[in-house]
Amino acid sequence: MTNRCAKRQYSSGHSFLSLSVRRNTINNQNKLCVPVRWNSSQAEGRSDGKEENDNTVPYSVDDHVAEAESHLKNQFGPYAKIVVHKLYNQPQHHQKSNNSNTDDGEEEQGASSLQTEGNTSSAPQNVYYRVSATFKLLGFPIELAATKGHKVKETIEACLYQALSSDIEFIHPSSGNNNHTHRNTLTPYQQELKAILTELKGHCQFLSRSLKFSVKPPHAEILQQRGQRGSAGGATPEAEPEAPQEEEEDVNRRLWRCRVYLKDEWGLTNRMVLDQEYYGDSPRLALAKSVSSLRDKFAKEVERYNTQPIGLREVRRLLLKCYEGSRRSEATLQCRQEENREDGEEASSSDVVRYTENHEEDETLPNYKIREKNIREKRMQKQKELYTQRAQRPASTKFSLFSTFGRN
Numbered sequence: 001m002t003n004r005c006a007k008r009q010y011s012s013g014h015s016f017l018s019l020s021v022r023r024n025t026i027n028n029q030n031k032l033c034v035p036v037r038w039n040s041s042q043a044e045g046r047s048d049g050k051e052e053n054d055n056t057v058p059y060s061v062d063d064h065v066a067e068a069e070s071h072l073k074n075q076f077g078p079y080a081k082i083v084v085h086k087l088y089n090q091p092q093h094h095q096k097s098n099n100s101n102t103d104d105g106e107e108e109q110g111a112s113s114l115q116t117e118g119n120t121s122s123a124p125q126n127v128y129y130r131v132s133a134t135f136k137l138l139g140f141p142i143e144l145a146a147t148k149g150h151k152v153k154e155t156i157e158a159c160l161y162q163a164l165s166s167d168i169e170f171i172h173p174s175s176g177n178n179n180h181t182h183r184n185t186l187t188p189y190q191q192e193l194k195a196i197l198t199e200l201k202g203h204c205q206f207l208s209r210s211l212k213f214s215v216k217p218p219h220a221e222i223l224q225q226r227g228q229r230g231s232a233g234g235a236t237p238e239a240e241p242e243a244p245q246e247e248e249e250d251v252n253r254r255l256w257r258c259r260v261y262l263k264d265e266w267g268l269t270n271r272m273v274l275d276q277e278y279y280g281d282s283p284r285l286a287l288a289k290s291v292s293s294l295r296d297k298f299a300k301e302v303e304r305y306n307t308q309p310i311g312l313r314e315v316r317r318l319l320l321k322c323y324e325g326s327r328r329s330e331a332t333l334q335c336r337q338e339e340n341r342e343d344g345e346e347a348s349s350s351d352v353v354r355y356t357e358n359h360e361e362d363e364t365l366p367n368y369k370i371r372e373k374n375i376r377e378k379r380m381q382k383q384k385e386l387y388t389q390r391a392q393r394p395a396s397t398k399f400s401l402f403s404t405f406g407r408n
Helices: 002-041 043-047 061-076 103-117 152-164 188-207 220-232 244-253 283-304 309-342 349-358 367-391 400-407
Strands: 081-088 127-137 140-149 209-216 256-264 273-280
Touching: 061 081, 061 127, 061 152, 081 152, 127 152, 140 152, 140 188, 188 209, 188 283, 209 283, 256 283, 273 283
Parallel strands: 140 209
Antiparallel strands: 081 127, 127 140, 209 256, 256 273
């Protein structure tokens, strides 16, 4: 009896466990089926580095960018924006021929660095994102921050944090004027910077040039090397002293950089080209140094090439004299030479020079006035000839009438 009861209990317990296991497996399968179906529809979003829970709203890059731009506009004005670029790594043999003087070359350099780090990684590592935050300071576009990464969300947050932590201040175009309500809100530094930027803007408009500024943080490679040296115990006593050029480069790499991109509207290239790079202890100092040096450089070019409005007027008058006055002067000189030849007198070089000096003002007159003046001169010349002919007559013919009248 005991064995039969034990068997019955064992069989009933075994059947109960088997039923419970089946229920658990069915529930687990139902739970697993729902995310798989959702993931199949959202596969594109998940492959771009968007990570979120199943119960939350799907991640949207546009919404994240709009939210970040709202924070950026509160601090840097209405023209602040965030731009996201999706880029691909290129092979290394193409990177050697690329020119790093342009803004695109810088992105390609970053692509090559990511390629060397992710050679052993999977295929999705070939895609990365570049996020930049820019705003306009009195008409000049300034790039506050630029970050790169394989995940969009983290890259946008890093770029926004770097831009908001910058010490560059936004200056309203109408601030500082007498008509503006907040004219006394500008600090002396902001007033000086605004004066320099307005002067630089006038030079750029006159020379037909456009500028773009890009503020970069110190090089991360130098900071990592210094951290590794510090963790290893500092420099060894056998290390050789660095050259002065290397020391200067090392100092510049520890400073903030402000790159200036230049575009000449009358030039051959149709894109921004790296012109020069300036260094400073902070983003504001690097920007101020670049702006002041460019102001002085463009002012010297304007003075050197004599492109002031007064010089342009003089050049215009000279061109008019060369193209229009040359024909008139040649015609008048030919007429005078022919008249002198008819009278038996040859025009000397001194007479020609004197004639051109006296008739410089006549070249600016219209054609009909010049003709009237020539006709008037011819009449005067004929009258002089008549007077000379009358003066050369004999005395008897002069007073013949009076003599006959006296005789009578």
